[in-house]
Amino acid sequence: MVWGRGSVVRDVNGKEYLDFNSGQMCAALGHNNPRIVQALHESGETLIHSHMSMFNDQEIILAARLAEIAPEGMNRSMFLTSGSDSNEAAMAIAKRYTGGYEIASPAVSFHGMNDSTRAVTFSGWHEGYGPYAPGNYPIIAPYRYRCRFCQDRPACDYSCLDTSFELLDAQADGPLAAVITEPLFSAGGVIDLPAGWLAELKRRCEARGALLIVDEAQTGLAKLGTMWAFEHEGVVPDIFTISKHFGGGVAISLAAITTDEIEEKASETGLVVGHSHSNDPLPCHAAIASIDIILEEMLTDVAQRIGAYWREHLERLASRHEIIGDIRGRGLLQGIELVSDRVTREPAYARGREIGRHCWRTG
Ligand SMILES: Cc1ncc(COP(=O)(O)O)c(C=O)c1O
Known part of the structure; x- marks a missing residue:
């Protein structure tokens, strides 16, 4: 990675990614937030x-x-x-x-x-x-x-x-x-x-x-x-x-x-x-x-608002995809648990890795 602003990071080849992890969960206020840069x-x-x-x-x-x-x-x-x-x-x-x-x-x-x-x-x-x-x-x-x-x-x-x-x-x-x-x-x-x-x-x-x-x-x-x-x-x-x-x-x-x-x-x-x-x-x-x-910027309210929006989206995905076994968390820390079978709850590790690779490819 060579550059970042807000939720976007760019790699050495110029490809941009939506940084869903905010770096290592440390840039939650956005990469290179101008007020942080000003403090520095x-x-x-x-x-x-x-x-x-x-x-x-x-x-x-x-x-x-x-x-x-x-x-x-x-x-x-x-x-x-x-x-x-x-x-x-x-x-x-x-x-x-x-x-x-x-x-x-x-x-x-x-x-x-x-x-x-x-x-x-x-x-x-x-x-x-x-x-x-x-x-x-x-x-x-x-x-x-x-x-x-x-x-x-x-x-x-x-x-x-x-x-x-x-x-x-x-x-x-x-x-x-x-x-x-x-x-x-x-x-x-x-x-x-x-x-x-x-x-x-x-x-x-x-x-x-x-x-x-x-x-x-x-x-x-x-x-x-x-x-x-x-x-x-x-x-x-x-x-x-x-x-x-x-x-x-x-x-x-x-x-x-x-x-x-x-x-x-x-x-x-x-x-x-x-x-x-x-x-x-x-x-x-x-x-x-x-x-x-x-x-x-009242970020507690923002996290509630985005969290509710995101939860609704995850629930819509779960209604369409059997692989989603569970949805958890709140605010800006939510996750889905992938399973190969909703009854036995067998974890779908390999599919999880595939989804991760797909996200990398598509930015
Ligand atoms: C809950 C929790 N505690 C502690 C740590 C360790 O923090 P650091 O990597 O800054 O030492 C992490 C890092 O991921 C974490 O997620």
């Missing part, structure tokens, strides 16, 4: 990089803007570079806060590809990089379309959580530090949470003194029609992380903490999380511009 120019004129232990103006402005759009009481934030960094930081905070080290995550989750986050990534890419540090466990994913617990019942009855926690409790070596989850599983197959599941999960975490970390890399900042996907579930996590399109295409991520109490206790234990580019003014400046765009 301004940082070029002022300050690109700064020492992470000295405050710079952009990180302070960004922290204040985030506190305005985060749930009440979630005032503390830190800025890192990738989604993997932010989840690693969130887990480090949970370990320091609880004194435990064990972490669980649903078996379809994706949280990153550094060692600590790959250890709790179970949607794939887990095998062959071990041994991982001890204390990372999968729990059963609430995947209604293929659930062995409640697929044939009218609604999820959370028996997946009962079984998971029975096993977690049995193998616990001490206090559970955290459960980390996506609020709508992305890489694992666009799987939305059954109603009430996240609240049930939070209750089980609270009962054990563990923190609930929600990874909003793919789902946060208006993309699903609410500012945060956990709002849709009526749950406020203890920590949530954002990354991906946070910087409008520029690498920046965040770990946000619910309460002053969690941040202060973690800091008192001597918590240190940071990298050479933590809190750099340039990506913070881009992230401020990104929040401005999301608020001023």
Whole structure:
């Protein structure tokens, strides 16, 4: 690829594509959004990089803007570079806060590809990089379309959580530090949470003194029609992380903490999380511009509107094509599950790859 504007990218041969993935889901505000480009120019004129232990103006402005759009009481934030960094930081905070080290995550989750986050990534890419540090466990994913617990019942009855926690409790070596989850599983197959599941999960975490970390890399900042996907579930996590399109295409991520109490206790234990580019003014400046765009252009409403249009279209396709077994997700993160037989639900992997190649060919 050599060029991009809005939803279109161009390759080295001049062929253009409608970029349905917005890069690696990081250019959701459009490629080279002019306001992001403007922020980069301004940082070029002022300050690109700064020492992470000295405050710079952009990180302070960004922290204040985030506190305005985060749930009440979630005032503390830190800025890192990738989604993997932010989840690693969130887990480090949970370990320091609880004194435990064990972490669980649903078996379809994706949280990153550094060692600590790959250890709790179970949607794939887990095998062959071990041994991982001890204390990372999968729990059963609430995947209604293929659930062995409640697929044939009218609604999820959370028996997946009962079984998971029975096993977690049995193998616990001490206090559970955290459960980390996506609020709508992305890489694992666009799987939305059954109603009430996240609240049930939070209750089980609270009962054990563990923190609930929600990874909003793919789902946060208006993309699903609410500012945060956990709002849709009526749950406020203890920590949530954002990354991906946070910087409008520029690498920046965040770990946000619910309460002053969690941040202060973690800091008192001597918590240190940071990298050479933590809190750099340039990506913070881009992230401020990104929040401005999301608020001023009312992108939560836009995502709802486009999401409804898209859903209608997917449903029309499903009424014509037997290969579509299920439609899931909401807003700008929706997916179809391809099956070779709607009754047996046999996955149609090869046809999926063919459809992918067709899209490449036709741009
Ligand atoms: C839900 C989720 N969390 C974390 C990550 C990791 O982010 P990064 O690739 O920026 O490290 C991803 C990346 O795809 C993701 O989808």
